[in-house]
Amino acid sequence: MKFLADENFPKRSIDWLREQNIDISSIQEVNPGVSDLKVLDAIKESRTILTLDSDFGTLIFKLDMKPKEGVIFFRLVEFEPLDLSEILMELIDRNESFENSLMVIDKKSIRRRKY
16 A cells, blocks of 8 residues: 655654554645656556545546546544544554545544545
8 A cells, every 4th residue: 555645744644654654745845845746647656645625526526537546535624633643553453455446534524425
């Protein structure tokens, strides 16, 4: 399982996930400032996108840009930087599949919309 952290994903979470041997690449490290459309276009490495940006829903369902490995949208207003990595590890531990879906995580629920 491989991930791509969008530019807004907390660096502390990225570092912690790497310490857990999670294969994660980071837009803020390799291509800061790139557009969301280019992020989706650049998914040639079969990575699930991790983001706090709601624009990905529009790109997926209105512009038909559907990355095979899926997108996890953390729709959280208040959180500590490591909260996101802990949530992701729980999903990984439960053997969740992210393929062909937009997963939306908010304070009360986790929703998955297949595409």
